[in-house]
Amino acid sequence: MPNLYRALVDIPHRLQRLTAGAYRPEIDGLRFFAIAIVLLGHLASRVEKFLARSSPPSRAEAGIFSFLTHPGAGVLLFFGISGFILAVQFLRQDRAPLSRPFLSRYFRRRILRIEPPYLLLLLVTYGLIRVTGFQPPETARFAGPPASLADSLLASLGYVHVLLYENTPRLFGPGWSLEVEVQFYLFAPLCFFAYFRTRDAARRAMVGAVALAASIAVALLAPADAGPVHLGRSLLVFFPYFWVGILMADFQDPIRAFAASRRHWSWLGWAGLVGLCIVGPLQDMPEWRGLMMAVRLASVVAIFAAVFSAEHTAFRRVCSLPWISLIGGACYSLYLTHLQVMQVMSAVMFRVFQPDSWLVALGAALLVQIPAVLVVGLGFYALVERTFMIPNWPSVAMAGVRRRFGLPARAPLAAATVVHGAAAADGRR
Template identity: 35%
Template structure:
């Protein structure tokens, strides 16, 4: 599952990892997730700005259904997060490697994720105030709630500062519970351990969304999405146990391809009406139960397939996937504030083709701007020693200033 690191040019935009921790398939899955979300928001933003050319096709149109399902890229992100965060705990419990320092674990989350997030949220706040004329007094409480990752809990709606932050609030709730949830991986028997994780996925798929539906303040919380993180736990178990290193097969590619229409139909409620009565909760239950496992098939195919695996290991794909945090934070803000330039670009009059033209213009733009932010802000924060280095620099500058003052 390892590969040589990125070519020299792309290496400037690659994540800071050790050779042992770089798994290209993981960044490849991140690429799929972030591209799906960008497609979803691109279609929505164009439809609101130029409905004559970019109104969604007739409901039921395959392209319409696929675009609506692009938001499920967030669920794929949740699975990848579960996998990545569970891996060191799995290596400890299953391979006997050194235990994970909880202090280092939480400090790493703080130093790695907080600076880019805070900078983007403050930048969005200033953009809304300076460019869009919004009241800073009215926005300030929303900014504070967003910076504390409680906006959805407090206001029962996505952040008005940057709406994509709702999923990062869910991620933070998960991060806080990981050290205790990963005790599942301490179960010695592989059969029992995996059975327990599978049962946990099923239970959270059924009960979690019901509990989250009790109040709009709980709708976008870990209660609603815990099952996807737990699928990541199962993947971590399989990876550490060597199950993902088995010979690749085109069968896995075929299975992954077959899941795509199933995911779309279940997510949009289209097609299942012919299988399940609409006046019962059976349709909802089918979607909640099936979607995590369909995603698991795609993730397994990322490692065990032939075509999908080869694609996800392409250096450009893994590089863009490695920048997904920056891209995710910035993409909708960039689209919201620049599509007025291209919204009338619809040369063919055919929705699908015109949307493809917009994508060819806007996606490289979003990735390019995000790449600059990644290099200047996010990538330096990947260096575990940056707080110590910053402290040393501040101390040195302070001493120089004091010496000059004398």
């Protein structure tokens, strides 16, 4: 038993990130909360879809599920984290954001880090569906456009599925948010060029506030469609959350200095998490879109403010716990694999287990499915994603091939630096 305990305690250290950056476990802790909201939201949605016909909910259950079935709240926190991380990465280097050296390194890192796990997930899912003929039950959107599964695969590979078809990607439903992330990655260097060229901090704060107000106006007024392109879930709608992350990166030092002696700031983090989720039911009410966005943007700011507070505060301590930061650090793998696991397990579980209470069903699903999601996601992280965290992994892979076949190495390889944890600058995801 002691050996098992030591092994469990040691897992976060064994699965630490491969990076050359400074470790900030509290940022991985924020990712933990984001992915936890996503997992709980998708699991509650599965319960709702599988039990809606056979067991109508009580009034109390309907009210509770109206708050739980909005995994997009976690995605918004992910967007803020992405803006923050990319801005921090940019501020640490002295190259112009539109220079060829910066753009070459920036896009190469994004492609080599994010694309391979996503490509593998899509191709494996496509192959399994083709071979088994599996049709996800109680998932009406899987039968939506495009009619061809191959066309859906190609659109997902190009990160344009929602732009072209409006429907969520058939092979990987949460992929709509990764498509928005990629749109931001393409636009971010121009943002950095336009914003950080203002050297005076006070003036830059004014520019940032004006840009935030303008982006909110665009998000609220943007048309749902522009010709054949669907904009309802595009960067136009979600850019304010990325921009808040950039502002938090720019002004984290004065915020940290102000918060250093204020222990009560820890409560801002918990209040921010509640604020993100509590306005979920307003999502389907167009007249409340402005209020919902204001509350959620304020919530993201509050969460960052709490994580900038002193290290001894409760919220930051929780964010820095080893298993919390490990799960947050593996969020991209969990994001890629969780819905596939939930969809298959829910199809089996709710075929034989259909209680009258939705809350009982959700509790059972949490006990059975979340451990499976964590095992699969952390396994994918350890065996697949961590490989692509090595900045020069193509050279490492080629060197392995050359050694395997007895060919001489072409050039020395730079070893990857291993530090404790490290929030990778590319996000997930």
